[in-house]
Amino acid sequence: MSQVRPGVGMTGFASMDPEPAVHLQPAELEAVSEARSFLEGKPLAVLTGAGLSTDSGIPDYRGPGSAPRNPMTYQEFIGSASNRRRYWARNHIGWSHLRHADPNAGHAAIALMERRGLLTGLITQNVDRLHEDGGSVNVVDLHGRFDQVICLENGHIFSRKLIAAILEEINPGFLEAALDSGVVEMAPDADATVEDPDLITSFVVAVCPICGGMLKPNFVYFGENVPKDRVARAYGMVDNAEALLVAGSSLTVQSGLRFVRHAAKAGKPVVIINRGATRGDPLATVKLDLGVSGALDYLARTLPDISGAAGSIGVSGT
DSSP: OOOOOSSSSOOOOSSOOOOOOOOOOHHHHHHHHHHHHHHTTSOEEEEEOGGGSGGGTOOOSSSTTOOOOOOOBHHHHHHOHHHHHHHHHHHHHHHHHHTTOOOOHHHHHHHHHHHTTOEEEEEEOOOSOHHHHTTOOSEEETTEEEEEEEETTTOOEEEHHHHHHHHHHHSTTHHHHHHHHOEEEEOTTSOEEESOHHHHHHOOOOOOTTTOOOEEEEEOOBTSOOOHHHHHHHHHHHHHOSEEEEESOOOOSHHHHHHHHHHHHTTOOEEEEOSSOOTTGGGOSEEEOSOHHHHHHHHHHHSOOTTSSSOOOOOOOO
16 A cells, blocks of 8 residues: 555544544445446446545535535636635645545545456546555546646646645745634635635745746646546546446536546446436436445455456455
């Protein structure tokens, strides 16, 4: 397993506590078992969304109980210095929490599926890198990585940890003052809302340490396109699979929904596990309205080897 970030398994988000480990109830176990029948013996592509990280204490975008959000678009970010100041101030607060999140049982389950040779690959809409921390290797970070920052002038890429240190140096005491003012909302992209607007206007934005250019977190904003090579690699995972498993995504945005449409058009089973409705439900072979961690853990431990030679892993604790 890859090195896990320092932390205690929770982010410290003020708006949401991490959920406890999920144990399947008899009716849920029956539903997941039915879904398994459409997946067993098939190499799988997996697509995950923000709902998978809620058990790590990271709020969802659109799940039940999620606060309404209006994320900044790429055009708004590059078009206004005041927008960039507001974004970086909020992101600096969010990063200070999100970097402590640890993988949960759902991340571990997908990593186990990969180690067992059941996956053609993993496509994630999340930017939190918890899949990699949980041990997954063949991952397409569809929307980018929250642990990197890119210079929009010359393409220089920096670690978010380095930029955080620079921001702390040029904004002494900002984090402490922001936390004292009250953090009222966090989001999966490390955005945060604070109660004191004066803190935002006082924030100093960092520039590229190499060329002085504009910096942006290295993930895809609304209004920005996913890089073509990344999309092509994800399509390849779906093409090489015989079924698609979707976990924790509402499939609201086209960047994820297209893979469901692609699999369904090819006649491949699509199993969706998500709390609440998704845009992919009409295309799903099976839709499970359950928490994803418990369902994924069950599937990872009970799906038979594709060869059929080794049988399945024993089930316990369900």
